[in-house]
Amino acid sequence: MKVEHFLEKNEVREITIFNQLVLNHGVLSYKDMLDHLAVSKASLDNDLESIAARMSDFDKQVYIQYDGQNIELIMGDHISLQHIYRLYLDQSIKIKIINYLFKHQKFSITQLTLKLAISESSLFRKIRDLNSHLKEFGIKIRNGQLHGEELQIRYFYFHFYSYIEDKTTLFTVHADSQMIQTMQSLENFLKVTILPENRERLSTWLFISKSRITIKNQKHKYLREKMKPYVKDPLYHKIQVMILRYFSRYSIEVDEGEAMLHFVFLLAFPILTEDDFHEYTLIRDRHAPVAALDMYIAETIINHFKFRKLPYMLEREIYYHLTHIHTQLYFFQGDIERFEYRYILAKEKQIVGDNLVAFAREIIGTSIKRFRIEAGDNNSLFKMGVFKYINLLLLLSFKMAKVLQIGIDLKMDELYKETLSELLILKMSPIQGIHIERYEPNKEYDLILTNDKTSDLSGYEGARVYVLSEVLSSFDLANIQRIIQELNT
Amino acid sequence: MKDTKYIMSIDQGTTSSRAIIYDKQLNTIGSSQKEFTQIFPQNGWVEHNPNEIWNSVQSVIAGAFIESGVKPDEIAGIGITNQRETTIIWDKETGLPIYNAVVWQSRQSAPIASKLYEAGYSEMIHEKTGLIIDSYFSATKIRWILDNVEGAQERAENGELMFGTVDTWLVWKLTGGESFVTDYSNASRTMLYNIHKLEWDQEILDLLNIPLAMMPEVRSNSEVYGNTANYHFYGANTPISGMAGDQQAALFGQMAFEPGMVKNTYGTGSFIVMNTGETPQLSENNLLTTIGYGINGKIYYALEGSIFVAGSSVQWLRDGLKMIENSSDSEALAKKSKNDNEVFVVPAFTGLGAPYWDSDARGSVFGLTRGTTKEDFVKATLQSIAYQARDVIDTMNKDAGIDIPLLKVDGGAANNDWLLQFQADILGTKVQRAHNLETTALGAAYLAGLAVGFWESMDEIKDMYEEGGTFEPKMSEEERQKLYKNWKLAVKATQVFKPEA
Numbered sequence: 001m002k003v004e005h006f007l008e009k010n011e012v013r014e015i016t017i018f019n020q021l022v023l024n025h026g027v028l029s030y031k032d033m034l035d036h037l038a039v040s041k042a043s044l045d046n047d048l049e050s051i052a053a054r055m056s057d058f059d060k061q062v063y064i065q066y067d068g069q070n071i072e073l074i075m076g077d078h079i080s081l082q083h084i085y086r087l088y089l090d091q092s093i094k095i096k097i098i099n100y101l102f103k104h105q106k107f108s109i110t111q112l113t114l115k116l117a118i119s120e121s122s123l124f125r126k127i128r129d130l131n132s133h134l135k136e137f138g139i140k141i142r143n144g145q146l147h148g149e150e151l152q153i154r155y156f157y158f159h160f161y162s163y164i165e166d167k168t169t170l171f172t173v174h175a176d177s178q179m180i181q182t183m184q185s186l187e188n189f190l191k192v193t194i195l196p197e198n199r200e201r202l203s204t205w206l207f208i209s210k211s212r213i214t215i216k217n218q219k220h221k222y223l224r225e226k227m228k229p230y231v232k233d234p235l236y237h238k239i240q241v242m243i244l245r246y247f248s249r250y251s252i253e254v255d256e257g258e259a260m261l262h263f264v265f266l267l268a269f270p271i272l273t274e275d276d277f278h279e280y281t282l283i284r285d286r287h288a289p290v291a292a293l294d295m296y297i298a299e300t301i302i303n304h305f306k307f308r309k310l311p312y313m314l315e316r317e318i319y320y321h322l323t324h325i326h327t328q329l330y331f332f333q334g335d336i337e338r339f340e341y342r343y344i345l346a347k348e349k350q351i352v353g354d355n356l357v358a359f360a361r362e363i364i365g366t367s368i369k370r371f372r373i374e375a376g377d378n379n380s381l382f383k384m385g386v387f388k389y390i391n392l393l394l395l396l397s398f399k400m401a402k403v404l405q406i407g408i409d410l411k412m413d414e415l416y417k418e419t420l421s422e423l424l425i426l427k428m429s430p431i432q433g434i435h436i437e438r439y440e441p442n443k444e445y446d447l448i449l450t451n452d453k454t455s456d457l458s459g460y461e462g463a464r465v466y467v468l469s470e471v472l473s474s475f476d477l478a479n480i481q482r483i484i485q486e487l488n489t
Numbered sequence: 490m491k492d493t494k495y496i497m498s499i500d501q502g503t504t505s506s507r508a509i510i511y512d513k514q515l516n517t518i519g520s521s522q523k524e525f526t527q528i529f530p531q532n533g534w535v536e537h538n539p540n541e542i543w544n545s546v547q548s549v550i551a552g553a554f555i556e557s558g559v560k561p562d563e564i565a566g567i568g569i570t571n572q573r574e575t576t577i578i579w580d581k582e583t584g585l586p587i588y589n590a591v592v593w594q595s596r597q598s599a600p601i602a603s604k605l606y607e608a609g610y611s612e613m614i615h616e617k618t619g620l621i622i623d624s625y626f627s628a629t630k631i632r633w634i635l636d637n638v639e640g641a642q643e644r645a646e647n648g649e650l651m652f653g654t655v656d657t658w659l660v661w662k663l664t665g666g667e668s669f670v671t672d673y674s675n676a677s678r679t680m681l682y683n684i685h686k687l688e689w690d691q692e693i694l695d696l697l698n699i700p701l702a703m704m705p706e707v708r709s710n711s712e713v714y715g716n717t718a719n720y721h722f723y724g725a726n727t728p729i730s731g732m733a734g735d736q737q738a739a740l741f742g743q744m745a746f747e748p749g750m751v752k753n754t755y756g757t758g759s760f761i762v763m764n765t766g767e768t769p770q771l772s773e774n775n776l777l778t779t780i781g782y783g784i785n786g787k788i789y790y791a792l793e794g795s796i797f798v799a800g801s802s803v804q805w806l807r808d809g810l811k812m813i814e815n816s817s818d819s820e821a822l823a824k825k826s827k828n829d830n831e832v833f834v835v836p837a838f839t840g841l842g843a844p845y846w847d848s849d850a851r852g853s854v855f856g857l858t859r860g861t862t863k864e865d866f867v868k869a870t871l872q873s874i875a876y877q878a879r880d881v882i883d884t885m886n887k888d889a890g891i892d893i894p895l896l897k898v899d900g901g902a903a904n905n906d907w908l909l910q911f912q913a914d915i916l917g918t919k920v921q922r923a924h925n926l927e928t929t930a931l932g933a934a935y936l937a938g939l940a941v942g943f944w945e946s947m948d949e950i951k952d953m954y955e956e957g958g959t960f961e962p963k964m965s966e967e968e969r970q971k972l973y974k975n976w977k978l979a980v981k982a983t984q985v986f987k988p989e990a
Contacts, residue, residue, distance in 0.1 A: 229720075234583070282540035283585060286547070287720045296723075299521070299551040312526065 001380055002337045003085070005133040006094045006164060013037055014047050014054070017064070018084050021073035029070050057087060089164060093118060094130050097141075098160055102208075105215060107144045136378050137334035138222075150218040151261055151331065157208045158265075159336045162201070179203055179210075182246075189242045190235075192276040202271050209261070213254065220257035226331055227260045229287040235280050239263045268327040274320045281319055290330050293370055294322045297363055301393065304359060307400060314399055318392065325388045328381060330371050335380040355485075356397075360389035397485070401433030404487055407463070409439035409450040410471065420471050424449070427472060434484060446487055449480065496938045497553065497564050497727075498930040499546060501571040501655050502735065503592065506542065508549035509930045510557050510564070513943065515953055517927075519557025521549040528589060533596035536589035539577045542655065543662050547721070554723065561725035567663075567717070568731030568937030570738035570929050571655040573678045576630035578641070578652050578703070584666060587638045587650065590658075591630040598629035601697075605629070610696065617683045617690050619769060619778025619790075626680035627654060632697045648702040654679070656732050657705045663729060665718030669705045673788065674737035676707045677780040684769055684780055687788070708732075709783040710741070711936040731936025735929050736760045737781050739899060740791060742932030743923055744954050746947060749891040753878055754928070755902035759799035761878060763792045763885045763893070772888040774844045776881070784939070784947075792889055794843040794881035799874045800902050802836040806870055812863050820907045823868040830972055831856040832869040833979035844884040845980065853983045856975075874902065875912040876976040882916060896920045899928040906958070914964035915973060924955035 004012040020028055020036055028036075034044055048066055055062045061076035062084065089095055096116055100107055113123050131140050137156045139148030146153055183202060187194055194202060212218075230236050240259040247254045266272065267290070272280070284291050298318055302310055310318075328335075364385045408424055410417045421438050428436055439448060445463040451471060466483055468476045495518060500507040504527065509520040523545040528536040554561065574593035579586040591597065602624040605614070611622050620626055631652055635641045644650050653661065657671045676682040676689075681699065683690040689704045708714060710733050716726040733741060736754065740762045743752040748766035753759055762781065769778050769790040781791035803819050806812045813819055833855040835841075840848035854869070878896075886893055896918055902908060903922050913920040925931055938944045962969075 234585075282538065282544060286718075292720065292723070295547055295551050296555070299548060299555050303552065303555045309522075309524065312524070 001133045001136050001334060003089070003164065005129075006092045007088055010047060010050065011088050011092075013039065013043070014051050015085065015088060017047060017051065017071070018073065018081060021064070021071065022081055026073045026075075027070050030066065030068075033071055054087060058083070094126050095165060097123075097126060097130065099165060101141065101146055102157060102160075102211065105145065109144070112144075136380060148219065149222045150212070150215075150220055150257065151223045151264065152333065154205070154208050154212060154261060154265075155332050156334065157212075158205055161204050161208065163336055163338055179206055182206055185246065186242070190238055190276075193273055194271060195273055198271045198273075201269055205265050205269075209258075213258070218257060220255075220260065223257060223260050223264070223331070227263075229289060230260075230263070230285065233263075233285040233288060234283050235266070236260075236263045239266070264327065264331045267323060268331060270320075270324060274316060277320050277323065278316050281323075289371060290323060290326045293326050293330075293367060294319055296370070297322055297326070297367065300363065300366065301396065305396065305400065310400070314396070318396065321388070321392050321395075325385055325392075326367060326371075329367055329373070329385055333379055333381060335384045337380050337383060356393050357386075357390060360386050360393060363389050398432050404434045404446040404484060405444065406434050406436040406447045406449065407439035407443070407445040408436065409448055409452065409460075410468075411450065411452045423472060427477065428480070431481065431484065447480075447483060494563050495557075495559055495565065496934045496943055497550070497567045498934040498937070499550070499567060499569045499659065500735070500927075500930045500933065501542065501546060501569065501659060503572045503575075503594075506545040506549050507930065508546070508553040509927065509934070510553050510559050511931075511934050515925065515931065515934075518559060519553045519555075521552025521556060523548050523552070530589075531597070533599075535592040535595040537575070537592055539579070539586040539590045539658055542590065543659070546659060546662075550722070561723040561727065564722075564725065564727050565943040566713075566728045566730035566937040566941040568733075568738075568930075568933030568935070569656050569659055569729065570733055570735050570933035571659070571675070573654060573675060573734035573736070574625060574627050574630075575655050576627045576634065576652070577655065577658045578631065578634050578638075578645075578650050579658070580644075581649055581651050584662075587641055587644075588634045590655070591634065593625055595630070596624055598633035599624040601629040601632050605696070614680060614693060615771065617685070617693065618680050619677065619684050619771060620680050621775060621777065622680070626678060627652075628680035628693065628697055628699070631681075631699050635699070642698070645700045645703050648700070650703050651705070652699075652703045653705050654734075656734070660714050660729055660732070663717045663721050664715035665721065667718070668715030668729070670708050670714045670732075671705045672708055672710045672732040672734075673780040673783040674710060674734040675732070678734055682707065684778065684790070709786075710737075711782075711784045711940040713940055728941055729937075730940035731933050731938070733782060733932060733936055736762050736793065737779070737791065738930075738932030738936070739928040740764065740781055740932065741935055742928030742930070743897040743899060744951055745897055746789075746951070749889075749893055750895065750897065751882060751885065751893050752897040752899065752928070753882075755799050755874065755898065755900035755908075757799065757801045757804075759796035759874065759878060759881075759900075761794045761796070761881045761885070763882075763889060763891075765790045765792055765889045765891065770889045772884070774884045774888060775846050776843055776884055776888055782936070784936070792885045794884060796874070796877040796881065797839050797842050798836040799877070800900070801838075802834070802870050802873060803902070805836070805838070806867055810866075812867055816901075817904075819867050819871055820905045822864045823871050823907045826862065826864040826868040828861070828865045828868075830868075830872070831858075831975075832861055832865050833976060834866070834869040834873045835979050835983045836870065836873050837983055841980070841984070843881050845880075845984065847984050849987055850984050851986070853979070853986060855979045855982065871905070871908050872911055872915075874908060875915050876973070878912060879915050879973065880980075882918075893918055897923065899923050899926045901926075906960075909958070909960045910963070913960040913962045915969060917962050917964075917966070917969055919962070920960040922957040922959070924957035926957070 004015065016037060017033065020033060034041065037044060048064060051064050058079060061079050063074055065072045065074060093116055100112060100115065109120055109123060113120055127141050134140055138152045139146055139156055183194060183199060239262055240256060243254060243259040243262060286292060364382060408421045410421055425436050448460045448463045448465045449468055450465060451468045453467060464483060464487065466480060470476060495510050495512055498509045505522050505524040507520060507522040510518040512518055525541045525545045526538060530536060572593060575590050577586055577590045578588060602622050606622045614620065614622055635645055641650065651669060654671060654675045656675050660668050660670055677684050681689055681693050689701060694701055711731050713728045713730045716728050719726055739754050740752050745752050745764045748764055751761060751763040753761045764781055767787060767789060770792060771778050772792060777793045779791050779793050781789040803816045806819065807816060813822065835853045837850040838852050841850045882893060896916060898909060898920055903926055909920050909922060935950050944950055
């Protein structure tokens with residue numbers, strides 16, 4: 001599922017206009033924009049008008065200028081794309097439907113049409129549209145209620161309230177004393193520490209759970225099946241005892257399904273600290289498919305990079321992230337692809353190159369195969385999985401990268417040589433793990449960059465040599481980055 | 490069932506765990522190694538987290554499979570070799586250790602050992618177990634844990650706790666709690682095992698108030714102890730079929746199957762083990778008598794002596810004296826030395842072991858002149874490793890009354906040709922280096938393979954032995970005697986030097 005699935009078509013186009021402008025230094029020609037959106041002139045003009053009307057909310061902090069040739073974005077220093085997304089999402093009817101459903105658990109068509117001030121047919125259309133996307137999560141709005149496995153429903157709401165609906169309104173609601181108490185009991189009982197950034201996540205989950213707990217006939221069939229290998233897990237046992245004790249004080253009857261939900265959540269998202277998680281990894285039950293896969297994938301990565309020895313703390317960190325990825329893959333289906341993730345992914349692909357992306361795809365293939373889950377194209381969880389693996393591989397590359405010594409040896413007039421060398425150094429400065437300088441004879445280098453086209457490059461004594469095609473060209477830069485990556489692994 | 494083409498060796502050492510997959514011709518198909526945390530709670534204490542050991546073993550199993558591409562169901566059997574004496578006690582129900590693993594080097598139970606010694610139990614314990622009372626062995630470590638973990642003694646008496654050395658812990662984990670076993674070689678290092686009767690000694694257990702109920706069943710070194718739980722071995726129920734403590738596994742890996750065969754592993758220290766045959770020989774010179782291995786219904790005993798400082802003296806040259814940049818430089822420098830072997834380095838940094846047993850002695854250097862060079866100093870340090878080995882081997886000879894026709898060597902420093910030639914010269918005995926220096930892992934692989942019919946017999950294994958060089962003594966008898974006499978003199982002088990603190 002994508003964030004834009006909560007918006008109407010024209011709203012998605014407007015967001016795309018903003019995106020394109022940000023990606024193109026704030027300016028794009030009218031023609032290029034038309035080509036990109038593949039719409040008629042009239043549509044684009046309408047979109048620009050609509051944007052102008054909506055941006056009045058920002059009190060001239062954001063506006064789009066069109067001079068008949070170019071479209072330009074002007075944005076205040078304190079405004080980002082996120083604020084613009086937020087504006088669109090706040091006005092979304094589909095989001096209001098989900099919100100209503102969450103707060104009231106069910107609705108009647110009359111109630112909702114009145115509340116949202118839309119026609120019945122419009123409401124039906126929006127529900128149908130929402131259902132087509134909720135399908136990915138295995139849930140559905142039917143007869144004014146959300147149907148599906150309880151795990152999937154809470155998981156969807158968790159995403160919804162973490163990434164779609166405005167979080168700030170939620171926190172005032174659920175930062176009540178009962179929530180704080182619950183979190184403290186959880187910390188005491190499990191003997192763990194919940195850090196402030198993780199508290200936010202946990203409180204969102206607890207808030208959702210609190211609202212859902214009284215719902216009768218919750219479905220846990222899939223969850224129970226998936227939890228079978230976990231029945232002896234020590235953390236699950238603790239959570240089971242904790243949940244039963246906690247609810248024995250209230251008139252709410254809960255069964256082990258409730259404990260399972262919390263156990264899965266605790267492992268699927270960064271709630272425990274890395275230290276607490278490490279303590280758990282030492283005792284977790286190996287029946288658990290996630291434990292086995294974590295180890296298998298960690299070793300696959302170590303083997304791929306041919307790391308002779310991985311620092312102990314880094315290995316712990318890898319396991320920490322892998323467990324979150326794998327627990328989500330094992331228990332959940334569906335994900336929400338956020339705008340910014342796709343942008344970051346596109347950027348990262350440029351940096352990491354095709355090899356690492358292919359390796360990340362290979363890993364997710366292994367994970368899917370080992371979990372024996374169906375790899376449908378519509379499950380965004382797999383796409384996000386690849387993205388998470390790429391990030392993990394990048395993290396590992398950065399942390400394991402030794403500082404490569406790079407010498408620039410340009411053969412040209414001294415004036416140009418000095419200037420171009422400095423420019424090249426500047427251009428390569430964002431690359432981590434390198435020390436770059438003008439070449440000095442008798443000094444050892446891992447890589448020499450030169451424009452010397454002569455065939456005899458033996459004077460560089462063991463250093464790898466790259467002959468620049470065109471100093472400062474993106475072609476050369478991409479090749480140099482590939483070589484750096486090769487030298488680092 | 491698929492064709493089983495490989496044997497996996499798990500070598501669980503003091504600082505790292507390794508898994509190696511071998512094919513029938515003993516080619517290494519894949520391997521993986523992982524270090525784990527060393528815990529030093531107090532001065533002289535060394536502990537490991539048993540679950541971290543277990544995790545590292547799980548990781549290296551996965552790593553070896555991934556590197557080799559071998560499938561788990563292609564493994565015919567698993568052999569385990571391990572750091573010896575390291576003591577783990579865990580809860581039978583939960584499988585959770587009640588305390589960290591107390592590592593063999595750890596001295597926290599030294600007061601318990603001292604009490605036993607002072608109470609006059611040395612002879613009885615030596616006679617029954619072949620060992621000298623020391624906190625090095627598992628017995629006092631078990632007592633220490635039962636004393637220091639609240640309620641542990643009561644739980645042990647109620648049969649709720651299990652004791653094991655690392656081999657036992659790993660088999661118990663790998664089989665999903667199905668097999669609670671150890672082998673002769675590991676049992677004989679606990680100081681609780683009667684090596685004559687081949688049973689846990691009730692008298693010593695009573696003396697230390699250790700319930701028999703917590704002790705594992707002792708089995709031979711080559712038999713099926715159980716199968717891996719499929720969730721611990723990537724879907725396969727593979728037999729665990731070989732087990733031995735690291736030094737005994739190296740003895741087996743060196744194919745020292747005949748009485749009088751001796752192996753020396755040159756590591757940080759040196760471990761010298763001699764096969765003494767089917768009758769235990771109790772040492773009169775403070776060497777340890779231990780079970781080498783038990784196979785096909787027969788028990789082979791061994792004498793063991795250790796040298797505290799061997800490879801670590803080369804590290805001292807490198808890190809302390811900065812005389813060399815890499816340990817491997819020592820060979821070239823020794824070759825360059827022009828002197829007449831008149832310099833003697835006695836690296837008694839932490840005292841002298843067998844046969845001197847002088848813990849107060851400290852390192853010394855003799856025979857320096859104005860003309861002594863760095864090369865001479867490096868050579869003398871390498872020579873000290875060989876002299877010390879001769880001290881132990883001579884003592885073994887004396888204790889066992891068996892001639893030593895051949896010294897089989899392995900370990901890191903066995904790559905040093907100069908050292909091995911000098912070793913042969915100073916012993917007057919042929920020195921044979923194994924082609925594959927990973928004799929510990931190989932020994933475990935042989936034991937595992939023999940139990941499952943991967944290899945038919947010990948004769949078949951013997952035929953596969955590949956030597957990596959033989960060093961015949963070249964020194965004249967007169968020179969040998971002179972040098973060794975001077976070494977003894979240097980040691981004597983070292984022992985005299987006991988300055989006031």
